[in-house]
Amino acid sequence: MSMLPDDLWRSIMQIGVETKTLDYKSLCCLSITCRRFRRLAFEDSLWSPLLLSDFPSTTNNSISRGKAKNLYQIRYEKERDKKRLAHRRAVLRIESEIAVHLRKIREIKLRSLEEKRKMNEAVGELLNLHRIRGASVALNVWQPEMIRSRQREMVQQTNVPVHVRINALEMEVSLCKQQIAAFDRAIQFQKKKRRAAEEELDSVKYHPLQNLQNTSGHSSGCRVRSKRLKGTSD
Structure with a gap:
């Protein structure tokens, strides 16, 4: 693996992002494996598509004004706080x-x-x-x-x-x-x-961070997901 050039690894990561086999969690995991992957996983060419895909309200102008990974982190933390508040409500x-x-x-x-x-x-x-x-x-x-x-x-x-x-x-x-x-x-x-x-x-x-916008009345959907998780664990 160390013999492969950076361009090839960069292309592999880009293909993974485009096919949605690599998400932000996967990139973060790759970044802590070694210094080389950390440098490649932080490039804007990987985070820009993720930012536009996970947060469609993001504009290209906002990406051009700052680092795509930093913008993704800001948006992710805001969304996480919003979900936590929704969960608390x-x-x-x-x-x-x-x-x-x-x-x-x-x-x-x-x-x-x-x-x-x-x-x-x-x-x-x-x-x-x-x-x-x-x-x-x-x-x-x-x-x-x-x-x-x-x-x-x-x-x-x-x-x-x-x-x-x-x-x-x-x-x-x-x-x-x-x-x-x-x-x-x-x-x-x-x-x-x-x-x-x-x-x-x-x-x-x-499920503390699930989307809770439609949780009204009985939690039939939540209970179905819980049963599915128990079934897979069995």
Whole structure:
């Protein structure tokens, strides 16, 4: 390899850049192998096509005013900082979504507990009314002296007809059960969305410098890429 002239190595590198088999990383790796490759890899004839290819907004006038490699480094650092900021915004957005899901889950659980408390109170009152109905039947069938004083007090303290109140309480218990079931479904839905957001967050953190301009909603694309990487590693 040391016997080959510089023009031949320069042509090989130019062909690699033109065919896109040599990128900026490859040139940087070549530049640290030896002094000769370092000198050849820093030439503008190699970095100018890379600069125009990777950063199409670059003009020929800007290349002529400075070293192509230095301009590439400046553009690359700006793009890297932009991607890091986009990554940080994406992480903050997903973390806020997770926090919202957790808050909604807590709120729904509190409402479900309140509904269960109301249902338990209705069930307790319903049991007492059934006892009152039994006491009323006993008053009509048995002799008054055979009725315990507690049952007599329960009958006397009832202002609303027992059967009307029992029907109302049974309807209230049924509505409470339906509401609790709806709360349980809402909790499961919020947990599912929270898990999806957590998976998206893990995927974004696994690829910190990817293009995050279109990362909204669920991270289906990110998860597909993650699965592909795992498949290739296996």
